[in-house]
Amino acid sequence: MTIAIGSDHGGIVLKEAVIRAIESLGMKYVDYGTFGTESVDYPDYAEKVASAVARGEQDKGVLLCGTGIGISIAANKINGIRCAHVTDAFSAKMAAEHNDANILAMGGRITSPADAYEFTRIFLTTPFAGGRHATRVDKIMRLEKLNG
Ligand code: RB5
Numbered sequence: 001m002t003i004a005i006g007s008d009h010g011g012i013v014l015k016e017a018v019i020r021a022i023e024s025l026g027m028k029y030v031d032y033g034t035f036g037t038e039s040v041d042y043p044d045y046a047e048k049v050a051s052a053v054a055r056g057e058q059d060k061g062v063l064l065c066g067t068g069i070g071i072s073i074a075a076n077k078i079n080g081i082r083c084a085h086v087t088d089a090f091s092a093k094m095a096a097e098h099n100d101a102n103i104l105a106m107g108g109r110i111t112s113p114a115d116a117y118e119f120t121r122i123f124l125t126t127p128f129a130g131g132r133h134a135t136r137v138d139k140i141m142r143l144e145k146l147n148g
Pocket residue numbers: 008009010011042065066067068069070071
């Protein structure tokens with residue numbers, strides 16, 4: 001399992017914790033930046049990570065910005081992406097179990113590194129439940145056909 005990571009300057013405070021969580025599970029990661037605290041535009045990093053996941057180049061993704069909101073909105077514009085903005089452990093579990101989310105988004109200005117570590121581990125280890133949830137996820141993905 002390889003995880004794509006992307007962050008703007010507002011989320012970078014969580015990156016180390018996310019990497020530790022991924023490595024603690026024996027998974028690999030590819031870091032799509034940013035690599036410093038200089039101000040950057042979060043849609044650029046959402047695009048890099050979401051495109052890599054949508055193309056199947058990486059299995060799942062973790063995106064970070066100040067709140068997790070902007071970068072999740074941007075990622076969800078890419079066909080095939082279900083990016084869940086998560087601020088608690090239960091939502092991290094449900095994002096995987098019920099929504100089959102393929103990207104986790106968190107905010108460096110609202111979530112602590114310790115919580116980001118926990119949420120990342122939960123998200124990456126919780127299996128999709130399938131069944132009635134698969135029917136609902138299929139309905140979500142059919143909404144992409146309404147684009148354009
Ligand atoms: C950047 O200042 C900030 O707007 C960004 O990190 C994020 O919080 C947007 O949703």
